[in-house]
Amino acid sequence: MKKIQMVDLKGQYEQIKDQVDSSVLDVIHSTAFINGPEVHAFQKELEDYLDVKHVIPCANGTDALQIAMMGLGLEPGDEVITADFTFAATVEVIALLRLTPVLVDVDPDSFNIDPEAIKKAITPKTKAIVPVHLFGQSANMDEIMSIAKEHNLYVIEDNAQGIGANYKFDTGEVTKTGAIGHVASTSFFPSKNLGCYGDGGAIFTNDDDLAHTIRGIVNHGMYKRYHHDVVGVNSRLDSIQATILRAKLPNLDNYNNARRAAARKYSKAFEGVEHIITPKVEGNGCGTDHNTICDTCNCHVFHQYTLRITNGKRDDLVQHLNDNSIPCGVYYPIPLHSQKAYQDDRYNEADFPVTNQLIKEVISLPMHTELDDEQIDFITKTVINFVSK
Ligand SMILES: *Cc1c(COP(=O)(O)O)cnc(C)c1O
Secondary structure (H helix, E strand, O other): OOOOOOOOHHHHHHHHHHHHHHHHHHHHHHOOOEOOHHHHHHHHHHHHHHOOOEEEEEOOHHHHHHHHHHHOOOOOOOEEEEEOOOOOHHHHHHHHOOOEEEEEOEOOOOOOEOHHHHHHHOOOOEEEEEOEOHHHEOOOHHHHHHHHHHHOOEEEEEOOOOOOOEEEOOOOOEEEOOOOOOEEEEEOOOOOOOOOOOOOEEEEEOOHHHHHHHHHHOEOOEEEOOEEOOOOOEOOOEHHHHHHHHHHHHHHHHHHHHHHHHHHHHHHHHOOOOOEEOOOOOOOOOOOOOOOOOOOOOOEOOOOEEEEEOOOOHHHHHHHHHHOOOOOEOOOOOOHHHOHHHOOOOOOHHHOHHHHHHHHHEEEEOOOOOOOHHHHHHHHHHHHHHHOO
């Protein structure tokens, strides 16, 4: 059996090696390292793929979020509601901009921000909601967009884990995540579903004025050469990363299909096993069965395949998998509201029952595009043997 990895970037590279190697060399020979034609071409191709009017590439997914918030003109003291159960980058940039992060609980089935919790957290100072499409599945955008409309709030989608996922609205309309809110961010960190070979990120929006503002912000607040109208940042995707992303983008749907196929095999093996809750697929992007992982709808792109272990033995399982050379991850072990940097008197433990439970139960299994049946079989058997003993 091939050695099991949490993410197998090498196996994926080998399949596109010729194209990647020659296009990287072409960039080097062109010396157009920054803002070159490859970056523009990638931007256009991603706009087409997502069906969004503007993609603004930048240096990483954390910058993308920060720049999106700067572009919206949010000001110190403005409250921004986001999920307690997510990667710290989401709340970090809110705090960095001296906005006030307001963390709220999540839904136990989707792991995504709970619209009811959003409603309760809204105050006259609330200006924006940041849903994170966690682990590759869209947050409940029907509810979130309707809350935002009612209270006149911006919606900033953190799509770092959801690129390529579809969201099907109650009306039946299907849209890619990241093309729904006022603005969205994504990351091309190597392990993300569309990853480059270094750092990279992008901001998406359908709003022409906001896109114009953001294009200046990423470039030192410059709209005319050496005229700085606003305080900006320096955040760029370089041409080498862009050319790698151009090689990978046409494969993104296949990559996500491979992830979904692996997820389907995992869930089938775990069906009916006591103490294991498999990831729920909301089924919203899918015309077929609720909770089945179909191979075409893109309603979940499985950035992570995350189980809940309900017998209190999650940490022992982590140890057991490690002992058997099976890598795994706990995303995330500590709620953001308990992190020293983000504590706030406004929080009450009773406000976070779901997050407080999930951090004790979740475990993410190896998930990437190169998992084979032998590996999946070994992983599932090792998990089941341990949990059922
Ligand atoms: C990876 C990630 C980010 C940050 O992306 P970087 O490119 O690493 O800065 C932000 N939010 C979420 C949910 C992420 O998973």
